[in-house]
Amino acid sequence: MTAENGFEIVRDDLLDEDVWLGETSKGLRVRVVPTDRFHEASAIITFRYGSTDLGFRSEGSEHKSPEGVAHYLEHKLFEDEEIQVFQRFAERGAKVNAMTGFTRTSYHFMATDRVLENLDDLLALVSQAHINKENVDKERGIIAQEIRMYEDSADYRLFFDFLSCLFPVHPVRHPVGGTVDSIQAITPEELLTCYAAFYRTGNAAMSVAGPVDPHEIMAAAERCGLEAGGSPDSVWPEDLGPVETARRELTLQIPRHKVYMGVKDRTLVPDAEDRLRRQLVTELLLDRLFSASSEIREDLRQRNVADDSLSSTYMSDFNFGFLLVDCETDDPATAIDGIREALFRPVTIDEDHLERVRRKFLGKYVRSFASVYNLALSQAHEALEGIPPFQSLQRLASVTGDEVVARQQELLRDDSFACVVGLPG
């Protein structure tokens, strides 16, 4: 690591990449990946504020929000009429967008020219909330249309039904955008209260990757008008107990049955590095069970338990975690029994398998540097979590087969399991 004018510079020799780490005088974390490998630059500012942030303590009392407020706020800031955000970015040929997730809201642009002007506009649009009754009411119809579009997706419906089985009270059970009903309760006052609480320098991180000068990026970050301040005292209901609804059915207009099944993670890991390690170990477990090279997956296919539609994922953050397996099937009972049995049967991991998986993950990691957007996004997220750059390969090299086996025993518990069956209707 080296230092230059307020930046720390971290280098990875294998990848031939540098990341510059800094912080503005108001506490906004900044990372820059200056590289001439790309003609395009990508910039992201991300806030630790997502759909699960439905409660926080303020001045001695607890504020509660309706579902969908983080997404609504993203829409309102993003469609700021004062700076005609779309038009100004478009005139410079820049592509701009925003997204809200369970725990984060991010705003980003991609541009081949006039990067600093675009960055000033990006930071300006998150630094002030031009919110009034008229523009909030107008946005409600557009957001309702977006929600209806999502609700037309069988997978979206099944996914959130599955989460509501796992989590009886935790807000991860709610759709990110809320529902058409829940957004009716969102007022200008509510949006301004949440904006004031979460849109602060200490609750955000910014990253820019591409052909840029880190010092100019830092100067732009210093111009950012966000209020100084840290993360609010968010409150989530504790929801680490057994699953209460182990099976549910949902009739949908789908051509075949769909099953969503999996387990709730019953432990939370506050430390970000520990959480990333746990994420990796769980991904190795899923790879052992369900990757294309797995004889376990092939056995499920040969026995007509699960076909090629089978997919698996593990999602976790500081306030929730779950493992999900889904597939289409003509025989949901056989699919659920067979996949559940595969999930719970103790795995073995030999050194050959670990070597293949390490190679595969190394290739995936190197590939992730092929996209300037991925570079900016990953650095913004790592900055927000306080993770140093370039730790992935060390993490991967140190994982053992025993860890994967132990993780399966910890995660796969009978009373953590739930499934949802989508019935063709």
Added chain:
Amino acid sequence: MLTAMADAFAGFRLAEVEGIPVLWKRDRRFKTFRFSLIARRPLDERAAARSLLPSMLLQGTERDPDRPALARRMEMLYGAAVLPSTSKIGESHLLRFSLDSVAGSHVPGEPDLLSDGLDFLGDILARPRLENGEFATGVFRREQVQAAHEVRALFNDKMVYAGQQALSQACAGEPMAIPEHGGVAAIEALQPADPERARADFLQHGQMWGVAMGALPEEGSLERIGAFLTALPARSPEPVGDPVQVEPRPARADVERANVQQAKQVLVYRVPWTNESRTWVARALFASMLGGGPHSRLFREVREKQSLAYYAHAAVDRNKGLLQVHVGLDESAAERVQVETQKQIEELAAGRFEPAELETARAGLLSTLAAIDDSIGDRMEFTSRQWLLQQDRTPEQQAELYASIQQDEVASSMDGVWLDYSYLLAPQATEAKT
């Protein structure tokens, strides 16, 4: 065998190897490389067999007898993707055999991942696991059923489904109406010998070319590719004709009812087909002004001012001669959106737009072209499209063409545009409006 050709095309180097044109560009900015061998055939009744072929080829080879064995070999190549795939471009069917790998220089021991990957690709392409000259019946039947399931499942993505339905109805009787996958009925009618026939047909009669880009080895890339191409059978390529055109006729409309909350509208306009690039560049600018993003007429008028839709996009298809408008909306707004879309097309075609609108559309397209070298996949696709069109232009030259288009050219580029078909996927609960 290498044969001399013009040594550059669209910014790539060009040589004929084993009778096949190969375009390649070594670019050390990247840590990965990609090679694709592409074969083109007309889109016809063999679409189902052709689309089933990639999944059949991934069931095993003479060397790696089953899917886990193939997957393990890919893992040992640092997760290289060694994959066949098919796609539809206008009224053509393309079969791609691609190797997408990290460069050996970025992994321990610096292995020759181009040679290793091409060996593997050669196994999949030329030495699939066959029994008596065809894929095993049991394997074929399972993949046939899987393919039919996957096509039915397209309904789960309403936007894709609506687009597919609209095209198949708008272009009924033309090759364009055939979906890339051939359709459920065609898949279910396949026989075990059909995929192997499709493989032989592609390799023997396909119009074929290779493209490579990225962190290729400093020396010997072309020789390695040549060694791979020797695995191909003797070839007699057949040309693919121009797209079918139809005479203007009264607009047709259909409403399909389904259990959806948000309606999807697809308007299919015909534009006279031409091989003249300047016209298509002007049309791309026209489509961008109409519905190419938040700066466009449809976004500003239909979504923002009149709140008639959640999204509204427009795009031209040069390979067929279509202008398509896709809208997500409440069913009650469908008629008004159609009227407003027609009005905006007429306004633009009459030249009634501000210079700033054109410049914004141009800035977006120029920015995309300026960034095209940042992605191996995008740049290879650009070069392949240039090869298909036999249009030897680099991204920079294409950008110059975009920069030179005048306002009146954009307006007149859509002369002769006509609405052929309107499709609406709408909720079951209410009556049709169109």
